[in-house]
Amino acid sequence: MTVEVITPREVPLGGPRAMNVRRTLPTKQRTLIGAWCFADHYGPDDVSQSGGMDVPPHPHTGLQTVSWLFSGEIEHRDSIGSHASVLPGELNLMTAGRGISHSEVSMPNTRILHGMQLWVALPGSARFTAPDFQHYVPEPVSIDGATVRVFLGSLAGDTSSVSTFTPLLGAEIVVDAGASLELAVDETFEHGIIVDTGTVDVENSTLERAELGYIPPGSTSLALRNSGPDEARVLLLGGPPFGEQVIMWWNFMGREHEDIEAYRAAWQSGSSHADGGQFGRVEGYVSKDGTKDFRLPAPELPNTRLTPRA
Template sequence: MSNQERHPGEQRVCTAEDTTPCPDTELLTPREVPLGGPRAMPVLRSLPGKNRRMIGAWCFADVYGPTDISHQAGMQVPPHPHIGLQTVSWLVRGRVHHRDSLGSDQLVQPGQLSIMTAGHGIAHSERTPQDAHPVLHGAQLWIALPEGDRHGPPAFAHHDDLPVLTHPGARLTVIAGDVDGHRSPARVHTPLMGAEVTLDPGAHLTLPLDPDFEHGVLPLDTPLDLLGHHIEPGALLYLGPGRHHLDLAATRGARLLVIGGTPFTEDLLMWWNLVGRDHDEIVRARTDWERARTGHGTRFAPVTGDPGPALPAPELPTARMRPRPPHRR
């Protein structure tokens, strides 16, 4: 299609070597937050950010480690509730024991995907097993469920047969959705993608992208210079729609996640571990959790086999909470 503008402006093509940030990019700086209860482990949280809260349906991104846990408890997250989302657990090193209120009992290991669909309500715990590797390193991401699917039944699936694409000096694992015709077996509910990319020192990879998607690049271990931005591990670089490919290169080698999806069109209210649409819905879910936690409710079943008490919900804010759009307009 021809550009029919009578006075077109200069069109800039951004490459990895550019030192000026591209106009359709935004660097989301992470904040350190405690994960879990009294023995909380610090994580770096880049999504939701202050101005940009989502990338496609991806609404939450934590990176933890690499941390030496040989003399620590590691990850110890007691049973807690979720509604309206899918959790994506991805490990680089170490192991995590997942248990949930469906009776799932799964050891999560590097290169394997555990995806939990909360639907109307689920509870789960995540704990480092006693015989775990001494180093823990990974990411936890959430996918918001659209209106038509968020009230459905909960589910859990574990996949150790993810598609892996290899190129000279590069390896790509398809975690969710489709990448260059290779599809993850994980069930998702909106058009999206997620992949882990590892690059050897000096390697280069051209990653095909869906131009209808917005994307995010999340380094896991080493800093990455991309499209005029210096991205530290745990930070997230947002890329606007319209890109057909992404050129990735790493002088020292790198491991990173690339996520993306069609822009989400629903406003969300995210509070604690709950993703809803309005204040009253969050209040009901919190009340249902507190009743279940003390043995009086039915919405959230107990997490069978977990060794500790469930996590109490925090106090609600004094003012009514409002749903927010995927990005500040």
């Protein structure tokens, strides 16, 4: 089995002075793994030094956001009225559909912030669906030498109750020091393994911290080994090849350049659901400097036409 190793790049989250994240999707090598289209790994960050997370209200279309924490707490607010905490080991899934806006702020009680932010592309049949928010707490499942939390799809005999618009797999796996395990997986899925802590051997390849290993469809099992002296933690993502071309620019997912132009114009206009606008209004967000009602402005579009990628 061939494992393609994708190394992360450093990206500021929410602006040039914001916390840095390590991004492995999308890259020049790969745009999607199944419907998974975006993967940011961050922390562990000492909030007293980094300032933590403060992402003002910003828009999304045509995708779902998946928040998964290892430590800390994040406050989520969105324009359909959701106000929730993101806590370690708990799934927060926000469906943007035709349009939503939200903010993300680390809570004052957070000392160490550490987690993953993931996005899922919605298929053409669902990209204009109504916005939604779901919360789910998976039960840990113990298997030989590992603990698994399945937040989307099925793995290790456990199935998430969260429904998705395409078949998906999302799971946290903590592998004991010195342990090896083999996981049965759907052979129609392509898979991505992102290392959070430790070093993990996947088949015949070694993945270091924050690296992503891509495995193409055709495998009925995945072999993982932790040869280190401490626990290793990974996220396993999967799904059948997406099969649609997409344009992902800033926080928008579309199919044509004109889609992105229209989304940007709607966000910049500042319109809300109340007056027929697309993205609504996030109530209750206050920036760290005390500014209320601030919204993250969209960057300028490039001078060239945006083209779809498979």
